[in-house]
Each structure stands twice: as structure tokens, then as C-alpha cells.
Amino acid sequence: MLIDSPLPQLDHLFDYRVPDGLIGQVQAGMRVRVPLRVARRIADGFVVETAATTEVPGGLSELEALVSAQPVLTAEVFALARAVADRSAGNASDVLRLAIPKRYVREEKAWLARETVPDFTRPDSPELTGYGDDAAIQPGSRIALSALTGLVEIGGEWIGEWAITLAQLAVRELAAGRSAILAAPDYRDIDQIMIALAHTARPEDVIRLDARQPPALRYRGFLGALDPRPRILVGNRSIVYAPAHHLGLIALWNDGDSLYGEQLAPYAHARDVALLRQEQSGAALVLLDHARSIAAERLVELGWLRAVAPTRPRTPNMVLTPEDPGSPRIPRGAWRAATEAITHGPVLVQVARPGNAALDALRSKGDPIAPDAGRTAHDLGRAFPGVKVLISDGERPRDRVPRDPALVIATRGAEPIADGGYAAVLLLDGERMMMRESARVAEDCLRWWSAAATLAAPGAPVHLVGVTGPIAVAMATWRQAEFVARELADRRQLRFPPSVRIATVTGPLALVERATADAESAGASVLNTLPAEDGTVRSILRFDYGHGHAVAGTLKAAVIAAASRSRPRARDGGDRRPPPTLRVRMDDPDAL
Structure with missing residues (x-):
């Protein structure tokens, strides 16, 4: 068994004797309690394997108690946890805390009391829209997939086409009798995937597991994932550890997002966990992005990932707009585009940060500008008097905005989806974003700008303001992979990650x-x-x-x-x- 302890010296398997009263009840994967001789206390742990004999000399201590009759640790997940811990110089028990939710007795009893497991019927295999035969996903395939750039309406809600792609890939696995794991960095991304799945899969075939769920609901979903039947499992970074019956696909949306980095020891990145699990399970792996991460580019150049693009790519209408000395914050060209667009729809203004609380004063049409308003709010108020201004940032996130004319000021990563797409998009503060102290700043900016650009309506202008050089060319031509390859080459010369x-x-x-x-x-x-x-x-x-x-x-x-x-x-x-x-x-x- 593996003891649940953060002490590194206890990160190995221990042998215990099963008491006579529990013989036949204790199985691999169950939670148990055991005595620790050195610490003179009782510890929790998981049974990894049962056997009739042991190679440990001398007598064995007995299990203290069987906590639950429900096995929650599968052999596949334990092997993954061990591999992740070894790669990260960490403890397997720390990994399992991320993989296995806290136990809720009521949910577990209800689940154990079920009479039968829900029947599974293979759905029809859908066509993978927008891609040719190169995107055929077979067991063991490893693909870096360039995402479709549009928005689509499904069931009255607008979502990114990339979510449709993930849903189609997952349902194709169900049609083959295999499970699929779909990971996304943000809850809003997960919402889009769930909307897509609601119209392509049966509800009983889909399980959502993410950190925003109530703990009891999350544990219920985890127990459902243990069923011996194929499922589509959707969640954030920890979903890559989820138990899955006959796993056929692991897919990550936007793997370069920093939210995939685990904040708890041993700090393994979800992409690295997915790579390990793919090798162990033989499942297919798909990394789907608008702007490929440098880590994924390295794997493409090594031949470990195969790059696949849409058959008929649609690119945003990118406009490189130089800074204007007469209006340094927002150049006249960008203002003109916004002025024309605001008459028939919302306009997105992406900024590094709103920068002042006075933006709250611009809540609705006709509200005055507070005296302490920053330059963005001031310029917007002068140029568009009486136009509604909406804010979306980390503290005040908005998921969606209607088609009505409005100025939507959003920080990077907090841009809401506009019904039908934005009439224009202004990407401001590019120079300020590029000045952030980080070795990954260029890669991050490319991802932020690409994500915002894909929220524009077909043909709507997307103005990238004040950015020059290779990264601006990459955005204008929508050839992010070429820029990422150049960044990787520079890192190889400097021997910087991910080349090392x-x-x-x-x-x-x-x-x-x-x-x-x-x-x-x-x-x-x-x-x-x-x-x-x-x-x-x-x-x-x-x-x-x-x-x-x-x-x-x-x-x-x-x-x-x-x-x-x-x-x-x-x-x-x-x-x-x-x-x-x-x-x-x-x-x-x-x-x-």
C-alpha cells in the first residue's frame, strides 16, 4: 500500500497484513488506515496490490481499518502518479491528492447502492468538420491540431468552433467504444465544450470534473468515471488524472496557458502529465490551439507530434496599426474602425489591465466619466459619448455579451464571447504586454492576441496596435507556428527551456x-x-x-x-x- 504522507522518506510501498476479519474484503484501490511504527500514529493510504505472500522478513503490522469498500485508485492512475512523481522528484501521494477527490460518504453510499450501471450504446461517429484525412485520429496518434478560428451558434448559444472540434473527436471515441479526456484551462472554456457536447453526445455519456464544482458533486462525478463503460470526461488541469475505461483520447485545448501549471507539489504541468499518460495507455493525444505553444513546437520538430491544419483555414482580418503621436493610447485608424463598427454591434477593446476603478462608472449609456478616470476610459468617453461600456476582468468577468452596440473593455484572457462575433476588435497595450519580465512573454502575447482575434465576426477588422517585428508579421499573416519555431530556435541557441x-x-x-x-x-x-x-x-x-x-x-x-x-x-x-x-x-x- 501507499501511505498518504508528504514525507519523502515514506514515498514507497509498504506491506501490511490483512486482519482475519477483513480477508476477502480488502481490494486494490481501496482506502485504508494503517499504523506507523516510527511516528506512533495512524495514517491513511491506498491499497495498491494484494497478495498471498510477502518478501518482507519478520512479522507485518495489521491494517487498522478499511475506510471504504469502494476502490477509487485504479492501476492505471497509480502508474501515472508514480511516473509523474518520479519525473518531478516528488511524492506519488501528493499526485494522488490531485487525482482523487476528497471522499463524501453520502455520495459514495448512494453510488454503491445503485442496482445497475447505466447501459452504454455506441453513438454514430460524426464527421470531423473542417479537416481532411490527415486529422484521422487512431489509437496512438499524437497530433498538434491548429484550431478553426470561427464562432458558431448551437442551440441558441455562440461558442468557438474549436469546442465543436473537441466534441466531435470525443464522440468519435465513444463510437469506437473508448473513453475520451478533454482538458481546458478555464471554466469558460469548459462551458463551451459542454455546450458542444450537449448537442453531440448523450448526457449520461459526459462527466464534468472541475475545481468550481461543489466538492460533493465533483466526487459524484469521479465515482461515475470509475464505471466500467466509456465516458467523455471534461475538466481543467486535474482531469488528466481521471480514471477512464478503455481510454482512447487525451485532448488539451490551449496547452500553453499558464493555468495548466499545477500550484501544488510536485507542480507537474498538465501537458507533461498527458504526455506520460499517452505513452502508458497508448491512447491518442491531441493538442489543439490557435497559437501553438513552444513546448508543442519542440515535439513537432522532433517528429513526436504531427502538425495538422484545417483544410480551408479562415483567418481573421488583421490590421497592423502603428501608434499615433496625436493619440498615443488609441490611434486614429483604430478609432475610425471602432466608430464604424459600433453602429451595428459590440466592439472589443483588449487592454493589459483596466487600470482604474473609474471604469465602473461607465456602467450604462449616458453615465458620466469620473474625474479620476484613466486614459482608456477618458478616450472612450470622448469618442463615444452615450455608448454603453462593459468591463470584463478577473474580478468582474463576463462570459457573454449581446449583439447590441457597446464597448467591451477586457483584460487579456477575460474577453467575453459576443453573439455573432464582435464588429471590431482593438488589441491595445501590445508594447506594454511585451515588456513583461518573462522568458515566455512573446509566446504568451501571441496566444492572448490570437484568442481575442478569433472572437471577431467574419470580416470584422482586428487592429493590433503599436506592435512591430516578427510577432506582428505572424499575427498579420496568421502564421503563428513560424514565429514559434523561430522562438524555439533562439532558445536552443541560449539553451533555455523548452529546448532543455x-x-x-x-x-x-x-x-x-x-x-x-x-x-x-x-x-x-x-x-x-x-x-x-x-x-x-x-x-x-x-x-x-x-x-x-x-x-x-x-x-x-x-x-x-x-x-x-x-x-x-x-x-x-x-x-x-x-x-x-x-x-x-x-x-x-x-x-x-
Whole structure:
């Protein structure tokens, strides 16, 4: 069994004896409680395997209790958790906390009390709209798929065509008797996928699992995913761990989005988890994007992913608009386009951030501008008096706006969908966005601008303001892949991710030096060591993918050694103080 503990020295399987009263009841995947001799306490864990004999010498401790008769850990998910932990120099139990929701007894009892599993009937296999034979998805296929750029109305609601593509791919797997996992970074993206599936699949064939659901509802959905029948499983980053019967497809929408990066140890990116699961399961893998991530481009150039584009691509009407000295915030050309468009529909204005609370004053037609309004609100008020201004940002998100004339000011990533598409789109603050301190800034901007541009109505102008150079050309010609390939080539010359992998090691100087020395012997090189918080230091390591397993192994060993050191007594002779902590983060996105 695997003990649920964050202690790295406990990250391995333990043998326990099944009490006579539980023989025949304990099965692999069940939750149990066991005694820990060293800590003299009771710990939770999962049964990984049962056997009639053991190779452990001496007597075994008995299981303390069987928590639940419902197996919740499948062999496939355990193998995935182990692989993710090993790649990330982390603990498998930490991965399983992400993969298996908290138990809700009432939901579990209701699920166990069901008389039968719902019948499964294979649906008809739909055509994959917009793609030719190159996009045929077979078991084991690995594809980087360029998304269709339009909006479509389905059941009275407008969604991106990319959501229709994912729904069609998933239903095709159901038609073949296989399950599909569909991942999206944001709940609004998941909503679009669910709308598409509502018109292409039966409700009983679809399960949604995401962090915004009530915990009990999420656990109910997780139990449903354990059914021995094909399903379509939809969710955010943790959906890549979901149990799936006869998995045939793993598809990620917009894999370059930072929301796919897990914020809890061992910090594995959903794309990397999907890559591991695809290799283990033999399922197909699809990365669907408007602007391909640099990590995906690397896999395309290696031949590990096959790039597929629509047969008849439709590109937004991009207009490169230089800054205007007479109106530096919003050039006259962009204003003219907005003025013409506002008479027959909404206009989207994407900004880095609204920048002031005074935008709230522009709630409805005719509202005055507050004296402290920033430049955007001021310019909008002067140019379009009496026009409704709507705000959408992280604090005040809007999912949709009607066809009515309005100015929609949205921060990057918070742009609502307009019914029928926007009459015009203004992409402002491009230069400010490009000045953000990040090695991924160009890739992020390309993704943000591409996503906003695809919200325009067919033929509507999309003005990219104040941006020049190769990234502007890529947007104007809608050849993002060429720009991404150039970015990857530059990173190869600098030996920056994703052409190589990196890791950060943080802790007391002596422990960090010992750990990095071991990592260097495994093939890593130290880029720098700088002071961190609380008197610790942080080292950045760089290594090739071929050395990743060995480097992760040595760093994990260093973490275990640091955690297993004898604890010095406190000065007052009381309880022992905790040992110095050594923290390792593989593929740290904030390292460079």
C-alpha cells in the first residue's frame, strides 16, 4: 500500500497484513488506515496490490481499518502518479491528492447502492468538420491540431468552433467504444465544450470534473468515471488524472496557458502529465490551439507530434496599426474602425489591465466619466459619448455579451464571447504586454492576441496596435507556428527551456551544494546560486531531457536525506526542532 504522507522518506510501498476479519474484503484501490511504527500514529493510504505472500522478513503490522469498500485508485492512475512523481522528484501521494477527490460518504453510499450501471450504446461517429484525412485520429496518434478560428451558434448559444472540434473527436471515441479526456484551462472554456457536447453526445455519456464544482458533486462525478463503460470526461488541469475505461483520447485545448501549471507539489504541468499518460495507455493525444505553444513546437520538430491544419483555414482580418503621436493610447485608424463598427454591434477593446476603478462608472449609456478616470476610459468617453461600456476582468468577468452596440473593455484572457462575433476588435497595450519580465512573454502575447482575434465576426477588422517585428508579421499573416519555431530556435541557441529542462533547488547552503553536486554527476549544470528568503539559497540547474530521470532521482534522494536527518533538540531541551528543509521544483516556470 501507499501511505498518504508528504514525507519523502515514506514515498514507497509498504506491506501490511490483512486482519482475519477483513480477508476477502480488502481490494486494490481501496482506502485504508494503517499504523506507523516510527511516528506512533495512524495514517491513511491506498491499497495498491494484494497478495498471498510477502518478501518482507519478520512479522507485518495489521491494517487498522478499511475506510471504504469502494476502490477509487485504479492501476492505471497509480502508474501515472508514480511516473509523474518520479519525473518531478516528488511524492506519488501528493499526485494522488490531485487525482482523487476528497471522499463524501453520502455520495459514495448512494453510488454503491445503485442496482445497475447505466447501459452504454455506441453513438454514430460524426464527421470531423473542417479537416481532411490527415486529422484521422487512431489509437496512438499524437497530433498538434491548429484550431478553426470561427464562432458558431448551437442551440441558441455562440461558442468557438474549436469546442465543436473537441466534441466531435470525443464522440468519435465513444463510437469506437473508448473513453475520451478533454482538458481546458478555464471554466469558460469548459462551458463551451459542454455546450458542444450537449448537442453531440448523450448526457449520461459526459462527466464534468472541475475545481468550481461543489466538492460533493465533483466526487459524484469521479465515482461515475470509475464505471466500467466509456465516458467523455471534461475538466481543467486535474482531469488528466481521471480514471477512464478503455481510454482512447487525451485532448488539451490551449496547452500553453499558464493555468495548466499545477500550484501544488510536485507542480507537474498538465501537458507533461498527458504526455506520460499517452505513452502508458497508448491512447491518442491531441493538442489543439490557435497559437501553438513552444513546448508543442519542440515535439513537432522532433517528429513526436504531427502538425495538422484545417483544410480551408479562415483567418481573421488583421490590421497592423502603428501608434499615433496625436493619440498615443488609441490611434486614429483604430478609432475610425471602432466608430464604424459600433453602429451595428459590440466592439472589443483588449487592454493589459483596466487600470482604474473609474471604469465602473461607465456602467450604462449616458453615465458620466469620473474625474479620476484613466486614459482608456477618458478616450472612450470622448469618442463615444452615450455608448454603453462593459468591463470584463478577473474580478468582474463576463462570459457573454449581446449583439447590441457597446464597448467591451477586457483584460487579456477575460474577453467575453459576443453573439455573432464582435464588429471590431482593438488589441491595445501590445508594447506594454511585451515588456513583461518573462522568458515566455512573446509566446504568451501571441496566444492572448490570437484568442481575442478569433472572437471577431467574419470580416470584422482586428487592429493590433503599436506592435512591430516578427510577432506582428505572424499575427498579420496568421502564421503563428513560424514565429514559434523561430522562438524555439533562439532558445536552443541560449539553451533555455523548452529546448532543455531546468530545476530549482532551495534550502540551506550546505544542503543545496551537496544536492547540486550530486545532480551535476547525473548530467546537470549549475546556472547560478543566489540568496533566497529566510537565509536560504536557490540554485538553478539545467540539463538535457535525456538526463532528466537521473537528475530527478538524485535530487529526490537529496530531499529524502535532508528530511531523514536527526532532528536537533531545542535549546530549552524540549521537543526536537524540524530538520532543515530542501525544496526541489522541476521545470520551474519562474526560474528564468
